[in-house]
Amino acid sequence: MDFRPFFIIGDLISNGLVGAVVGLLCALTVGVGWPMFVVMILAMLLGMLVALVLFFPLSIFFGAMEVMLPTMFSGMISGMVVGMWCTMVALSPGSGAFLGAICALASLMIVWVLNKRLQGPQLCVDGGDHGG
Amino acid sequence: MGDEVTRAKWDKAAAHFDLMAGRGAEERWKPFKRELFSHMHGRILFLALGTGLDIPTFPPGMTITAIDISPKMLAQARPRIERYDGEIQAHVMDVHDMSFADDSFDQIFTSCTFCSVPDPIGGLRALRRVLRPGGELYMFEHTGSAYYPFRIMMDMMTLLTRRVGPDMNRTTVANVKAAGFELREVNNLFLDVVKTIKAIKPAGERKTLGGAGMEGEPRP
Numbered sequence: 001m002d003f004r005p006f007f008i009i010g011d012l013i014s015n016g017l018v019g020a021v022v023g024l025l026c027a028l029t030v031g032v033g034w035p036m037f038v039v040m041i042l043a044m045l046l047g048m049l050v051a052l053v054l055f056f057p058l059s060i061f062f063g064a065m066e067v068m069l070p071t072m073f074s075g076m077i078s079g080m081v082v083g084m085w086c087t088m089v090a091l092s093p094g095s096g097a098f099l100g101a102i103c104a105l106a107s108l109m110i111v112w113v114l115n116k117r118l119q120g121p122q123l124c125v126d127g128g129d130h131g132g
Numbered sequence: 133m134g135d136e137v138t139r140a141k142w143d144k145a146a147a148h149f150d151l152m153a154g155r156g157a158e159e160r161w162k163p164f165k166r167e168l169f170s171h172m173h174g175r176i177l178f179l180a181l182g183t184g185l186d187i188p189t190f191p192p193g194m195t196i197t198a199i200d201i202s203p204k205m206l207a208q209a210r211p212r213i214e215r216y217d218g219e220i221q222a223h224v225m226d227v228h229d230m231s232f233a234d235d236s237f238d239q240i241f242t243s244c245t246f247c248s249v250p251d252p253i254g255g256l257r258a259l260r261r262v263l264r265p266g267g268e269l270y271m272f273e274h275t276g277s278a279y280y281p282f283r284i285m286m287d288m289m290t291l292l293t294r295r296v297g298p299d300m301n302r303t304t305v306a307n308v309k310a311a312g313f314e315l316r317e318v319n320n321l322f323l324d325v326v327k328t329i330k331a332i333k334p335a336g337e338r339k340t341l342g343g344a345g346m347e348g349e350p351r352p
Contacts, residue, residue: 002160007160010156048288052289052292056152058156059152059156060151060152060155060156061155062156062160063156063157063159063160063161064153064156064157064160064274065322065323065325065326066160066322067156068289069277069282069285069286069323069325072285073282076281111323114279115322115323118279118320118323118324119320119321119322119323120320121317121318121319121320122317122318122319122320
Protein backbone atom coordinates (compact mmCIF):
# COMPACT_ATOMS: atom_id res chain seq x y z
CA MET A 1 0.00 0.00 0.00
CA ASP A 2 0.96 3.62 -0.30
CA PHE A 3 2.15 4.86 3.08
CA ARG A 4 2.03 8.56 2.22
CA PRO A 5 -0.51 10.11 4.64
CA PHE A 6 -2.28 12.03 1.89
CA PHE A 7 -3.12 8.83 0.04
CA ILE A 8 -4.00 6.83 3.15
CA ILE A 9 -6.46 9.55 4.14
CA GLY A 10 -7.64 9.74 0.54
CA ASP A 11 -8.33 6.01 0.47
CA LEU A 12 -10.27 6.22 3.73
CA ILE A 13 -12.31 9.19 2.53
CA SER A 14 -13.01 7.67 -0.90
CA ASN A 15 -14.14 4.31 0.38
CA GLY A 16 -16.00 5.70 3.39
CA LEU A 17 -17.88 8.11 1.14
CA VAL A 18 -18.83 5.44 -1.39
CA GLY A 19 -19.99 3.11 1.39
CA ALA A 20 -22.01 5.84 3.07
CA VAL A 21 -23.75 6.85 -0.16
CA VAL A 22 -24.55 3.25 -1.05
CA GLY A 23 -25.82 2.54 2.50
CA LEU A 24 -27.93 5.68 2.41
CA LEU A 25 -29.48 4.76 -0.93
CA CYS A 26 -30.21 1.22 0.27
CA ALA A 27 -31.84 2.51 3.46
CA LEU A 28 -33.98 4.93 1.44
CA THR A 29 -35.13 2.44 -1.17
CA VAL A 30 -35.20 -1.13 0.21
CA GLY A 31 -38.22 -2.15 2.26
CA VAL A 32 -38.61 -4.81 4.95
CA GLY A 33 -39.79 -8.10 3.49
CA TRP A 34 -38.34 -7.59 0.01
CA PRO A 35 -36.72 -10.73 -1.49
CA MET A 36 -33.28 -10.82 0.06
CA PHE A 37 -31.40 -12.51 -2.78
CA VAL A 38 -32.73 -10.12 -5.43
CA VAL A 39 -31.97 -7.12 -3.21
CA MET A 40 -28.46 -8.42 -2.59
CA ILE A 41 -27.69 -8.65 -6.31
CA LEU A 42 -29.25 -5.27 -7.15
CA ALA A 43 -27.59 -3.55 -4.20
CA MET A 44 -24.18 -4.92 -5.20
CA LEU A 45 -24.68 -3.53 -8.69
CA LEU A 46 -25.85 -0.24 -7.20
CA GLY A 47 -22.69 -0.15 -5.09
CA MET A 48 -20.46 -0.57 -8.11
CA LEU A 49 -22.42 2.05 -10.03
CA VAL A 50 -22.12 4.59 -7.21
CA ALA A 51 -18.38 3.86 -6.99
CA LEU A 52 -18.05 4.39 -10.72
CA VAL A 53 -19.80 7.76 -10.57
CA LEU A 54 -17.79 8.96 -7.58
CA PHE A 55 -14.57 7.63 -9.09
CA PHE A 56 -14.32 10.53 -11.51
CA PRO A 57 -14.09 13.36 -8.96
CA LEU A 58 -12.16 11.27 -6.43
CA SER A 59 -9.57 10.08 -8.95
CA ILE A 60 -8.52 13.64 -9.69
CA PHE A 61 -7.07 13.85 -6.20
CA PHE A 62 -6.31 10.34 -5.02
CA GLY A 63 -5.29 8.16 -7.99
CA ALA A 64 -6.66 5.93 -10.69
CA MET A 65 -6.66 2.15 -10.15
CA GLU A 66 -5.88 2.67 -6.48
CA VAL A 67 -9.24 4.44 -6.17
CA MET A 68 -11.34 2.62 -8.73
CA LEU A 69 -10.85 -0.97 -7.61
CA PRO A 70 -11.14 -0.52 -3.82
CA THR A 71 -14.18 1.74 -4.13
CA MET A 72 -15.96 -0.64 -6.50
CA PHE A 73 -15.25 -3.48 -4.10
CA SER A 74 -16.33 -1.39 -1.11
CA GLY A 75 -19.49 -0.27 -2.87
CA MET A 76 -20.33 -3.85 -3.75
CA ILE A 77 -19.85 -5.13 -0.20
CA SER A 78 -21.65 -2.16 1.38
CA GLY A 79 -24.58 -2.60 -0.97
CA MET A 80 -24.75 -6.31 -0.26
CA VAL A 81 -24.68 -5.96 3.53
CA VAL A 82 -26.91 -2.91 3.92
CA GLY A 83 -29.32 -4.07 1.24
CA MET A 84 -29.83 -7.44 2.89
CA TRP A 85 -30.05 -5.81 6.32
CA CYS A 86 -32.82 -3.54 5.11
CA THR A 87 -34.92 -6.52 3.99
CA MET A 88 -34.96 -7.70 7.62
CA VAL A 89 -35.03 -4.50 9.69
CA ALA A 90 -36.00 -0.95 8.76
CA LEU A 91 -32.89 1.26 8.90
CA SER A 92 -32.87 5.04 9.18
CA PRO A 93 -30.93 6.83 6.43
CA GLY A 94 -28.26 7.80 8.94
CA SER A 95 -27.88 4.26 10.19
CA GLY A 96 -27.72 2.97 6.63
CA ALA A 97 -25.01 5.46 5.75
CA PHE A 98 -23.05 4.63 8.91
CA LEU A 99 -23.30 0.88 8.33
CA GLY A 100 -22.34 1.32 4.68
CA ALA A 101 -19.29 3.37 5.61
CA ILE A 102 -18.17 0.78 8.16
CA CYS A 103 -18.55 -2.03 5.60
CA ALA A 104 -16.60 0.01 3.04
CA LEU A 105 -13.74 0.67 5.43
CA ALA A 106 -13.60 -3.03 6.32
CA SER A 107 -13.50 -3.79 2.58
CA LEU A 108 -10.65 -1.34 2.16
CA MET A 109 -8.70 -3.21 4.82
CA ILE A 110 -9.22 -6.42 2.84
CA VAL A 111 -7.88 -4.73 -0.29
CA TRP A 112 -4.86 -3.46 1.65
CA VAL A 113 -4.13 -7.00 2.89
CA LEU A 114 -4.55 -8.43 -0.62
CA ASN A 115 -2.30 -5.74 -1.98
CA LYS A 116 0.35 -6.55 0.60
CA ARG A 117 0.30 -10.18 -0.56
CA LEU A 118 0.39 -9.39 -4.30
CA GLN A 119 2.86 -6.52 -4.34
CA GLY A 120 6.47 -7.02 -5.36
CA PRO A 121 8.62 -8.74 -7.98
CA GLN A 122 6.96 -11.75 -9.58
CA LEU A 123 9.82 -13.27 -11.54
CA CYS A 124 13.36 -12.67 -12.69
CA VAL A 125 13.74 -15.05 -15.63
CA ASP A 126 11.39 -15.97 -18.45
CA GLY A 127 8.90 -18.78 -17.97
CA GLY A 128 5.65 -19.50 -16.20
CA ASP A 129 2.40 -17.63 -16.27
CA HIS A 130 2.43 -14.28 -14.58
CA GLY A 131 -1.14 -13.27 -15.18
CA GLY A 132 -2.07 -9.74 -16.14
CA MET B 133 -2.48 6.13 -43.17
CA GLY B 134 -2.51 5.16 -39.52
CA ASP B 135 -5.32 4.43 -37.15
CA GLU B 136 -7.68 7.37 -37.52
CA VAL B 137 -10.18 6.05 -34.97
CA THR B 138 -7.54 5.86 -32.23
CA ARG B 139 -6.08 9.20 -33.23
CA ALA B 140 -9.49 10.87 -33.07
CA LYS B 141 -10.21 9.31 -29.67
CA TRP B 142 -7.02 10.66 -28.14
CA ASP B 143 -7.27 14.00 -29.91
CA LYS B 144 -10.66 14.36 -28.27
CA ALA B 145 -9.27 13.38 -24.86
CA ALA B 146 -6.30 15.75 -25.06
CA ALA B 147 -7.98 18.88 -23.69
CA HIS B 148 -9.15 17.21 -20.46
CA PHE B 149 -6.51 14.54 -20.06
CA ASP B 150 -4.38 16.35 -17.50
CA LEU B 151 -7.40 17.13 -15.35
CA MET B 152 -8.22 13.45 -14.95
CA ALA B 153 -4.74 11.95 -14.98
CA GLY B 154 -2.43 14.79 -14.12
CA ARG B 155 -2.75 15.03 -10.35
CA GLY B 156 -3.80 12.06 -8.23
CA ALA B 157 -2.66 9.25 -10.48
CA GLU B 158 0.60 10.91 -11.47
CA GLU B 159 1.46 11.86 -7.90
CA ARG B 160 0.73 8.33 -6.76
CA TRP B 161 2.80 6.73 -9.52
CA LYS B 162 5.64 9.25 -9.60
CA PRO B 163 8.09 7.33 -7.32
CA PHE B 164 7.67 4.13 -9.33
CA LYS B 165 8.03 5.90 -12.67
CA ARG B 166 11.08 7.79 -11.48
CA GLU B 167 12.70 4.50 -10.50
CA LEU B 168 11.79 2.83 -13.80
CA PHE B 169 13.01 5.72 -15.93
CA SER B 170 16.26 5.93 -13.95
CA HIS B 171 17.41 3.00 -16.12
CA MET B 172 17.42 5.21 -19.22
CA HIS B 173 20.60 5.23 -21.30
CA GLY B 174 21.69 5.06 -24.93
CA ARG B 175 19.25 5.45 -27.82
CA ILE B 176 15.82 5.68 -26.22
CA LEU B 177 12.35 5.42 -27.70
CA PHE B 178 9.47 6.55 -25.49
CA LEU B 179 6.14 5.28 -26.71
CA ALA B 180 2.99 7.36 -26.36
CA LEU B 181 4.30 10.54 -24.81
CA GLY B 182 0.75 11.87 -24.50
CA THR B 183 0.59 15.28 -22.81
CA GLY B 184 4.06 14.69 -21.38
CA LEU B 185 2.99 13.92 -17.82
CA ASP B 186 5.91 11.48 -17.54
CA ILE B 187 8.56 14.00 -18.54
CA PRO B 188 9.18 15.37 -15.01
CA THR B 189 10.14 11.84 -13.95
CA PHE B 190 12.78 11.43 -16.70
CA PRO B 191 16.40 11.64 -15.59
CA PRO B 192 18.06 14.81 -16.90
CA GLY B 193 20.42 14.90 -19.83
CA MET B 194 18.88 12.17 -21.95
CA THR B 195 18.23 12.30 -25.70
CA ILE B 196 14.84 10.69 -26.17
CA THR B 197 12.84 9.96 -29.27
CA ALA B 198 9.15 10.04 -28.37
CA ILE B 199 6.10 9.20 -30.42
CA ASP B 200 2.37 9.58 -29.97
CA ILE B 201 -0.51 8.92 -32.31
CA SER B 202 -2.29 12.14 -31.34
CA PRO B 203 -1.03 15.53 -32.54
CA LYS B 204 -3.27 17.28 -30.02
CA MET B 205 -1.73 15.31 -27.17
CA LEU B 206 1.74 16.27 -28.33
CA ALA B 207 0.67 19.90 -28.62
CA GLN B 208 -0.29 19.76 -24.93
CA ALA B 209 3.09 18.17 -24.19
CA ARG B 210 5.07 20.94 -25.85
CA PRO B 211 5.66 23.10 -22.71
CA ARG B 212 6.88 20.08 -20.76
CA ILE B 213 9.16 19.06 -23.63
CA GLU B 214 10.67 22.55 -23.64
CA ARG B 215 11.20 22.51 -19.87
CA TYR B 216 13.01 19.15 -19.92
CA ASP B 217 16.73 19.33 -19.11
CA GLY B 218 17.73 17.21 -22.10
CA GLU B 219 16.41 16.62 -25.59
CA ILE B 220 13.08 15.12 -26.54
CA GLN B 221 12.31 14.69 -30.23
CA ALA B 222 8.57 14.18 -30.45
CA HIS B 223 6.90 12.71 -33.52
CA VAL B 224 3.29 12.04 -34.43
CA MET B 225 3.45 8.35 -35.27
CA ASP B 226 1.40 5.19 -34.89
CA VAL B 227 3.23 2.33 -33.18
CA HIS B 228 1.83 -0.03 -35.78
CA ASP B 229 3.35 2.02 -38.56
CA MET B 230 6.68 3.36 -37.29
CA SER B 231 9.15 4.75 -39.81
CA PHE B 232 12.26 3.89 -37.77
CA ALA B 233 14.77 1.41 -39.18
CA ASP B 234 15.19 -2.03 -37.63
CA ASP B 235 17.32 -2.17 -34.45
CA SER B 236 17.28 1.63 -34.06
CA PHE B 237 17.03 1.80 -30.27
CA ASP B 238 18.85 0.44 -27.22
CA GLN B 239 15.85 0.86 -24.96
CA ILE B 240 12.11 1.39 -25.27
CA PHE B 241 9.94 2.78 -22.49
CA THR B 242 6.16 2.79 -22.25
CA SER B 243 3.89 4.30 -19.64
CA CYS B 244 0.20 3.33 -19.51
CA THR B 245 0.35 2.71 -23.23
CA PHE B 246 -0.64 -0.85 -23.99
CA CYS B 247 -4.02 -0.40 -22.39
CA SER B 248 -4.79 1.71 -25.44
CA VAL B 249 -2.90 0.29 -28.41
CA PRO B 250 -5.62 -1.35 -30.54
CA ASP B 251 -3.52 -4.38 -31.51
CA PRO B 252 -1.25 -4.86 -28.49
CA ILE B 253 0.67 -7.88 -29.75
CA GLY B 254 1.15 -6.25 -33.14
CA GLY B 255 2.31 -3.07 -31.44
CA LEU B 256 4.77 -4.96 -29.27
CA ARG B 257 6.12 -6.80 -32.31
CA ALA B 258 6.63 -3.44 -33.97
CA LEU B 259 8.61 -2.34 -30.91
CA ARG B 260 10.69 -5.50 -31.10
CA ARG B 261 11.54 -4.66 -34.69
CA VAL B 262 13.01 -1.26 -33.86
CA LEU B 263 14.78 -2.48 -30.70
CA ARG B 264 18.31 -3.82 -31.16
CA PRO B 265 18.96 -7.45 -30.21
CA GLY B 266 19.63 -7.52 -26.50
CA GLY B 267 17.85 -4.18 -26.12
CA GLU B 268 15.53 -3.57 -23.18
CA LEU B 269 11.82 -2.90 -22.97
CA TYR B 270 10.66 -1.16 -19.79
CA MET B 271 6.94 -0.78 -19.22
CA PHE B 272 4.79 0.91 -16.59
CA GLU B 273 1.33 -0.45 -17.26
CA HIS B 274 -2.02 -1.25 -15.75
CA THR B 275 -3.49 -4.58 -16.75
CA GLY B 276 -6.43 -6.78 -15.98
CA SER B 277 -6.44 -8.78 -12.77
CA ALA B 278 -6.26 -12.55 -12.43
CA TYR B 279 -8.32 -12.36 -9.24
CA TYR B 280 -12.05 -12.13 -8.61
CA PRO B 281 -13.95 -9.88 -8.09
CA PHE B 282 -11.46 -7.42 -9.58
CA ARG B 283 -11.35 -9.35 -12.83
CA ILE B 284 -15.10 -8.98 -13.37
CA MET B 285 -15.03 -5.32 -12.36
CA MET B 286 -12.32 -4.57 -14.89
CA ASP B 287 -14.09 -6.47 -17.64
CA MET B 288 -17.22 -4.42 -16.90
CA MET B 289 -15.28 -1.16 -16.76
CA THR B 290 -13.67 -1.89 -20.10
CA LEU B 291 -17.07 -1.89 -21.78
CA LEU B 292 -17.29 1.79 -20.84
CA THR B 293 -13.71 3.01 -20.86
CA ARG B 294 -12.66 1.72 -24.27
CA ARG B 295 -15.11 4.17 -25.85
CA VAL B 296 -13.23 7.16 -24.46
CA GLY B 297 -9.79 5.85 -23.60
CA PRO B 298 -8.05 2.73 -22.35
CA ASP B 299 -9.04 -0.89 -21.86
CA MET B 300 -8.87 -2.03 -18.24
CA ASN B 301 -8.47 -5.76 -18.77
CA ARG B 302 -5.44 -6.21 -20.99
CA THR B 303 -3.13 -9.22 -20.52
CA THR B 304 -0.02 -7.19 -21.19
CA VAL B 305 2.50 -9.55 -19.58
CA ALA B 306 1.30 -12.43 -21.73
CA ASN B 307 1.24 -10.13 -24.74
CA VAL B 308 4.89 -9.18 -24.18
CA LYS B 309 5.84 -12.85 -24.25
CA ALA B 310 3.64 -13.51 -27.28
CA ALA B 311 5.38 -10.69 -29.14
CA GLY B 312 8.70 -12.46 -28.78
CA PHE B 313 10.31 -10.67 -25.86
CA GLU B 314 12.00 -12.45 -22.97
CA LEU B 315 10.57 -11.38 -19.66
CA ARG B 316 13.10 -10.36 -17.04
CA GLU B 317 10.94 -8.93 -14.27
CA VAL B 318 7.33 -8.21 -13.45
CA ASN B 319 6.88 -6.04 -10.38
CA ASN B 320 3.38 -5.58 -9.00
CA LEU B 321 2.86 -2.09 -7.62
CA PHE B 322 -0.87 -2.23 -6.78
CA LEU B 323 -2.59 -5.61 -6.53
CA ASP B 324 -1.70 -7.43 -9.76
CA VAL B 325 -3.04 -4.51 -11.78
CA VAL B 326 -0.48 -1.70 -11.77
CA LYS B 327 2.95 -3.07 -12.55
CA THR B 328 6.32 -2.54 -14.12
CA ILE B 329 7.58 -5.00 -16.70
CA LYS B 330 11.14 -5.47 -17.88
CA ALA B 331 11.81 -7.57 -20.97
CA ILE B 332 14.55 -7.91 -23.55
CA LYS B 333 14.68 -8.63 -27.24
CA PRO B 334 16.60 -11.89 -27.47
CA ALA B 335 20.14 -11.31 -28.68
CA GLY B 336 21.03 -12.90 -31.98
CA GLU B 337 17.49 -13.63 -33.05
CA ARG B 338 16.72 -13.69 -36.74
CA LYS B 339 14.81 -10.72 -38.09
CA THR B 340 11.25 -11.94 -38.37
CA LEU B 341 9.04 -9.00 -39.10
CA GLY B 342 5.59 -9.60 -37.74
CA GLY B 343 6.87 -12.13 -35.24
CA ALA B 344 6.07 -15.22 -37.30
CA GLY B 345 6.08 -18.45 -35.41
CA MET B 346 4.94 -17.11 -32.04
CA GLU B 347 2.94 -19.51 -29.97
CA GLY B 348 -0.29 -18.68 -28.22
CA GLU B 349 -2.29 -15.57 -28.86
CA PRO B 350 -3.60 -14.21 -25.56
CA ARG B 351 -6.74 -12.15 -25.72
CA PRO B 352 -5.94 -8.56 -26.64
